[in-house]
Amino acid sequence: MKELLVLSGKGGTGKTSITASFAVLNQDAMLVDCDVDASDLHLLLSPETREKNDFISGVTARVRPDDCTACGTCVDICHYDAISTSEDGIAHVEPFTCEGCAVCAHFCPENAIDLEPDHCGYWYVSDTDYGPMVHARLIPGEENSGKLVALVKKEARERAEKLSKDIILVDGPPGIGCPVIASVSGADMILVVTEPTQSGLHDLERVLGLCRHFKIPACVCINKWELNKRLSEEVEKACERLQVPVVGKIPFDETVVESLVQGIPVVKYKDCSASKSIANIWSAIQKMLNQEEQK
Ligand code: SF4
Numbered sequence: 001m002k003e004l005l006v007l008s009g010k011g012g013t014g015k016t017s018i019t020a021s022f023a024v025l026n027q028d029a030m031l032v033d034c035d036v037d038a039s040d041l042h043l044l045l046s047p048e049t050r051e052k053n054d055f056i057s058g059v060t061a062r063v064r065p066d067d068c069t070a071c072g073t074c075v076d077i078c079h080y081d082a083i084s085t086s087e088d089g090i091a092h093v094e095p096f097t098c099e100g101c102a103v104c105a106h107f108c109p110e111n112a113i114d115l116e117p118d119h120c121g122y123w124y125v126s127d128t129d130y131g132p133m134v135h136a137r138l139i140p141g142e143e144n145s146g147k148l149v150a151l152v153k154k155e156a157r158e159r160a161e162k163l164s165k166d167i168i169l170v171d172g173p174p175g176i177g178c179p180v181i182a183s184v185s186g187a188d189m190i191l192v193v194t195e196p197t198q199s200g201l202h203d204l205e206r207v208l209g210l211c212r213h214f215k216i217p218a219c220v221c222i223n224k225w226e227l228n229k230r231l232s233e234e235v236e237k238a239c240e241r242l243q244v245p246v247v248g249k250i251p252f253d254e255t256v257v258e259s260l261v262q263g264i265p266v267v268k269y270k271d272c273s274a275s276k277s278i279a280n281i282w283s284a285i286q287k288m289l290n291q292e293e294q295k
């Protein structure tokens with residue numbers, strides 16, 4: 001079983017459209033959306049939810065006022081200034097400031113502080129026309145997206161093994177932060193989607209640096225390549241210098257926008273120039289994955 005992760009230096013490069021099209025072309029992959037802060041693969045694959053699970057991570061302290069004797073110990077020892085007192089000295093925890101370190105609960109002489117598990121989001125297992133999908137949603141304002149990504153990947157991998165899937169297709173989060181690092185773990189190959197812009201070139205080099213750091217083979221595709229041919233050439237030169245193959249260039253095609261509006265992956269929506277390029281990229285990646293397997 002192979003795992004292909006699709007990344008981009010920032011959102012809006014076409015990463016999700018390309019992943020959704022790969023899902024259509026493959027027909028029987030295990031699909032994963034690791035963009036837990038702003039998941040959108042479901043918008044193109046119309047999943048039917050089979051399982052909805054809570055994502056619990058970390059704890060928040062809560063004082064039981066009836067048991068608090070207003071000694072003030074917790075106020076003094078909380079490093080995060082998350083505890084205040086009312087006029088009568090009874091302690092109160094500000095949940096958004098509490099880091100869940102548990103020090104207050106440990107030192108409260110009355111044992112009057114509970115540590116309550118944090119409900120940070122949901123993760124789902126769904127069916128799509130192109131294979132099962134594991135995806136998630138972090139509650140806005142909650143942290144721990146890296147942990148949720150790791151959980152989503154673990155669940156997807158276990159299910160893929162049970163179902164004897166040949167491939168796991170992962171739509172990664174944008175950027176190079178903690179969720180991206182969590183999504184990289186276990187990948188056999190990373191496709192980096194970039195655009196011919198100065199910031200795209202900069203982001204590409206950062207993502208490729210991450211791939212190199214984790215020693216995962218990478219390849220690149222340039223989306224809307226002819227919108228700036230000079231910068232496209234620069235992207236290709238940078239890839240050559242970094243010894244990363246460019247597996248394809250996708251032309252700007254209005255049909256892609258139409259397909260997004262319709263909520264249909266472009267390769268299913270219409271046979272157009274973008275669809276053809278994406279199909280060629282998928283063939284090239286399959287070959288590379290097979291070659292990696294034989295190494
Ligand atoms: S340490 Fe315990 S008893 Fe003392 S103020 Fe805090 S909650 Fe109340």
Ligand code: SF4
Nearest residue numbers: 078098099101102104
């Ligand atoms: S758990 Fe830690 S951060 Fe939260 S209120 Fe207690 S001491 Fe402060």
